[in-house]
Ligand SMILES: O=P(O)(O)OC[C@H]1O[C@H](OP(=O)(O)OP(=O)(O)O)[C@H](O)[C@@H]1O
Ligand SMILES: O=c1cc[nH]c(=O)[nH]1
């Protein structure tokens with residue numbers, strides 16, 4: 670894990686050959702949905718493991734069957750809230766929670782509209798209460814313009830003030846990171862790599878395409894209208 674010189678608290682995993690190999694597989698346009706989802710699960714698990722290296726550890730005593738010795742518990746691992754931004758973060762969360770198994774999980778549905786406005790429709794929010802000792806990890810694989818995450822972070826902040834507020838993603842564009850850091854300077858950002866730029870449609874270059882579509886298939890219709898169903 671290495672801190673990017675351009676911002677404070679922004680880290681990439683370019684120094685990890687394993688994480689870079691999984692990223693390469695995700696970027697490959699020949700990678701099918703099954704392998705794409707598996708890749709995201711793998712990244713969630715390994716990035717989660719790397720994240721524990723930044724967490725507070727407590728020394729404890731442990732009794733082996735033979736004698737007492739020193740052990741550790743990663744204290745912060747007990748106080749984690751994972752926020753999953755639909756859709757593309759689902760497999761990433763699945764991997765992350767294998768390492769952070771005590772986590773309480775919140776779900777936020779956010780959908781990005783078309784260029785040039787990229788309006789964000791946020792129409793489902795189920796988030797647990799955030800306590801002062803919590804590490805909140807918002808997972809979303811793609812940080813493009815940053816608009817989705819700016820809105821999601823604003824929303825999450827309504828549920829309490831955590832010890833740490835982290836964004837964990839796969840790829841980011843420099844524009845998106847700058848916008849998030851401007852709006853929420855205290856947020857730490859962890860991504861596998863920071864890519865070159867955005868194209869005119871708001872896609873990250875070189876990127877990996879549309880993460881949600883590659884993981885789950887392209888939708889025939891994107892509806893953000895409220896749908897009410899009542900029991901007669
Ligand atoms: O940084 P931004 O410019 O806001 O773009 C990033 C967002 O776009 C994608 O979601 P999308 O709206 O395509 O939803 P999906 O995951 O359901 O495909 C992606 O998963 C991020 O949430
Ligand atoms: O490159 C991008 C940008 C936004 N959302 C994606 O899934 N991919």
Ligand SMILES: [Mg+2]
Pocket residue numbers: 879880881882
């Ligand atoms: Mg998408």
